[in-house]
Amino acid sequence: MAAVGKDGRIIPWALVTPALAFTLVFFVLPFVAMVAVSLTTVQGGGPTFDGYAQFFQNPSYRQALVNSLQVTAIVTAVSILLAYPFAWILAEMVPPQWQRLALMLAVLPFWTSYVVRSYSWLLVLSQNGVVNQALTGSGLLAEPLPMANTRFATVTGFVHFFVMLLTLTIFANLKQLSPSYRKAAADLGAGPIRTFLYVILPLTLPGIMVGAFLTFVLAIGDYITPQILGGNNELLMPQLIMMQIGRRGDFPLASSLAIILMVVVTIAYLACARWLKIERA
Amino acid sequence: MRATLRIVSILYAGAIYAFIFLPVVVLVLFSLQATSFPIPPFTGPSLRWYGAVLADARLTSALVNSLVVAVLSSLAATVLGFLAAWGFARFHLPGSAFLRGLITLPLTVSYLIIGMGLLVMFNWAGVPKSLLAAGIGHVVINLPLCFAIIYSQMGDHQVNIERAARDLGAGEGTVLVLITVPVMAPALFAAFFLSMTFSWDEFVIAFLLTRFDTTLPVEIWNLLRSGLNPKTNAVGSLVFAFSIAMVLLFELVAFRRRRA
Numbered sequence: 001m002a003a004v005g006k007d008g009r010i011i012p013w014a015l016v017t018p019a020l021a022f023t024l025v026f027f028v029l030p031f032v033a034m035v036a037v038s039l040t041t042v043q044g045g046g047p048t049f050d051g052y053a054q055f056f057q058n059p060s061y062r063q064a065l066v067n068s069l070q071v072t073a074i075v076t077a078v079s080i081l082l083a084y085p086f087a088w089i090l091a092e093m094v095p096p097q098w099q100r101l102a103l104m105l106a107v108l109p110f111w112t113s114y115v116v117r118s119y120s121w122l123l124v125l126s127q128n129g130v131v132n133q134a135l136t137g138s139g140l141l142a143e144p145l146p147m148a149n150t151r152f153a154t155v156t157g158f159v160h161f162f163v164m165l166l167t168l169t170i171f172a173n174l175k176q177l178s179p180s181y182r183k184a185a186a187d188l189g190a191g192p193i194r195t196f197l198y199v200i201l202p203l204t205l206p207g208i209m210v211g212a213f214l215t216f217v218l219a220i221g222d223y224i225t226p227q228i229l230g231g232n233n234e235l236l237m238p239q240l241i242m243m244q245i246g247r248r249g250d251f252p253l254a255s256s257l258a259i260i261l262m263v264v265v266t267i268a269y270l271a272c273a274r275w276l277k278i279e280r281a
Numbered sequence: 282m283r284a285t286l287r288i289v290s291i292l293y294a295g296a297i298y299a300f301i302f303l304p305v306v307v308l309v310l311f312s313l314q315a316t317s318f319p320i321p322p323f324t325g326p327s328l329r330w331y332g333a334v335l336a337d338a339r340l341t342s343a344l345v346n347s348l349v350v351a352v353l354s355s356l357a358a359t360v361l362g363f364l365a366a367w368g369f370a371r372f373h374l375p376g377s378a379f380l381r382g383l384i385t386l387p388l389t390v391s392y393l394i395i396g397m398g399l400l401v402m403f404n405w406a407g408v409p410k411s412l413l414a415a416g417i418g419h420v421v422i423n424l425p426l427c428f429a430i431i432y433s434q435m436g437d438h439q440v441n442i443e444r445a446a447r448d449l450g451a452g453e454g455t456v457l458v459l460i461t462v463p464v465m466a467p468a469l470f471a472a473f474f475l476s477m478t479f480s481w482d483e484f485v486i487a488f489l490l491t492r493f494d495t496t497l498p499v500e501i502w503n504l505l506r507s508g509l510n511p512k513t514n515a516v517g518s519l520v521f522a523f524s525i526a527m528v529l530l531f532e533l534v535a536f537r538r539r540r541a
Contacts, residue, residue, distance in 0.1 A: 011453055015368030019361040019384055019424060026421050027387050030398030037401050086297045089290045106298065109305045111524035113482050115498045116517035119505060120304030123311065126509060128320045130307055164301060221391030223485055228505065238393055245489070251401055258394050265391070 038255035051256025061240065061257070065264070068237040071151060072220045075158040076212050082159065083166035084208070090167070091174040103171060107164045118228040121157045122148055125229075149231035157225045162218075166211045173207035174200070213272045217265055237261050305521070312514035319511045330515035340516055343500035346412055347481060350496055354419035355476035359469060361420070362427030367461060370435035371443075381432070385425040395421055396486035403490070410492040418486035423476035430475070434468035467535075474531050478524070 040046035055061045086106070094102050109117065124130050125147040132144035147153055177200065185195040219225075223238035230236070235243070237257065244254035311319035315327035334340055368374070369381055387395060399418050408414065439461070446460045462469070484498040491499060497520065504513045 012368045012372035012374055015364045015372075016374065016380065019365035019428065020380060022361055022420065022424065023384050023387070026399065026417055027395070028383075030395075030402040031390075033402040033405055034394075034398045037405075082297065082300075085293055089294045093287070093290045093294075106301060108525070109301055111478075111528055112305060112308070112517065112521045113498055113501065113524070115484055115501050115505070116308065116513075116520055117304065119501075119513060119517060120308040123307050123319055123509060123514070124304050126320065128318075130303075130321060133321045160301065160304065163297065217391070221393050223393055241393065241397070245397070245400070251404070254397065255401060258397050262390070262394060269389075 034255045035259065037251050038259055040252045042250050042252060051253045052260070054253060055257060055260055060235075064235045064237050064240040065260070067151075067234055068220055068261075069264075071154060071158070071226070071236060072216055074155055075162060075219050076215045078155070079159050079162035079166050079215055080208060080212060083163045083211075084170055086163070087167045087170035087174060091171055103168070106167055109160075110164050114224055115228070117161065118157050118225050121153065121160065121229055125153050125156065148229070149233055151230060151234055154226045154230035154236075157229045158219050158222075161225075162215045166215065169207060169211045169214075170204065173204045177203055209272060213268065216268055220265060221261065308514050309518045309521070311511055312518040314511045314514070317511065319509050319514050330511040331519070333512050334515045334519065337512075340497070340500055340504075343495055343497045346494060347497040350412055350416045350419060350487075351477050351480040354416045354480050355423060355473050357416075358420045358423035358427045358476050359431075359473045362424055362472060363431050363465070363469060366428055366432035366435060367457075370432060371440065381428075384428050387421055388425045388429075392422060392483065392485050396489040399486070400489045410490055412491055412494055412496070414490040415487040415496065418490055419476075419480040419483060422483070422486070423479055426479070427472040427476060430472040431465065431468045434465065439464050470534065474527075478527065481524070 038051050039048060041048060041050050055065075090099060090102050090106065112120070122129075126132070127144050127146070127148065129148070131147070132141075135141040136144055181199050181203065182195055185199045190198065221238060223242055226236040227239055227242075230239075232239070238261075241254050241257045241261070244250040244257065310323060312330060313323075313325035313327060315324040315329060365384060369377055374380065396418055399414065399421070403410070403414055442464060443456050443460050446456045451459070482498065483496075484502065487496040488499050488502065497516075501513065501516060501520075504510065504516070
């Protein structure tokens, strides 16, 4: 596989250097710059851990991280609980020739723009929106429920997105299982429920953990959904970070908060690493 | 037992489909609203708000900006990713695993942090906010993806075809253009297409790195400040239709390739 001719040493490096240089200049260097800026203050000077200290001293900043973790945990759990039975039905109950279509339909709203998808939920959940008008119109409720600009709205918007994503990954996981597992379980006398609990579920668990990790990482770093649907009643970390940049131009604090968020994600990765490896084996 | 399971399954799947489609149906339905609020009762159908979108120069220019940024940044990401994948797959390079890891590293970092890092660096270097800055950000998020897709598709049978070409006297450049690129075309196409969809939909990096001339998601975001508005529904429905068309096109091309 070695290169041909005397220019053999130059050509391979000429191929990989542009991508490497690009990554160094526009990914590694900005990250280093962000770390450096996080150690300064708006007034200049430093190095100081002032930005990090502010996070640990200010209860409302700490609350943002707590909110983010809570919302992300709820979203991850609810999404998996909703998506798993759905993926199972698509894989087991739908005739094979219709499965591709059923799956494509299930992820169709994936293709709306991210900003637009959150806005659509605002339409659905607003004071005079479809859900409230249906509930008050049918006499089930006297007063419309305040659903927009709440944690409920944020969670709903997130769950909508991740149910689609997890249905895809869990469906793929279920289809990969060889049918002989099920036959073996049946031969040994297990009914459908026992087969599912003791054979299918454990075999798909690594895939579920990968999906859970993906959900966690994508949800905790997202700014759009909480900002559009949750509003400013309760801040999540990305909202707090954007607020420092937008309103106050406080890059040092924003950088410190972003790095704290990254550390949290890294810890989650390390906690899941065991599962993420099992999947690959 | 079997019949009960069937009924429960149908009800459950129906409920999930309803949940998944509810916002999209509401979005599209009220984009056809004749009056000024996208809330029930439905007063349409009317194309009034689609007219308003097409007459809005800010939105139409943002649409063009988004397309230009998506095409150029995806092209750059695909070319850089392809060259690197070719280099790493065909030649033994010292530290190859580490360097490949470096190229794919941005996949693990959230868009917000990538955007912030670029903002801080450009700010420090005195580079003004622009579409070019946002485009660079999109190459950062898409290069690892393109590299990973193309690298994973560089199999051994392609090495043999390339070797045959070299044996017949072709230089590296000829091999690249006449053998490698055509053989890798499906992977290149998939990488380019995925990049396009990510760039087209990307918000936070474009939001942080552009100012006056901006991309469509950011311009839609600006529309949201005026509250619920059927015009937002209309532009959202158009974006949705465009994305569906792209997906269908992709399916069609991929399908034809599979048959050919």
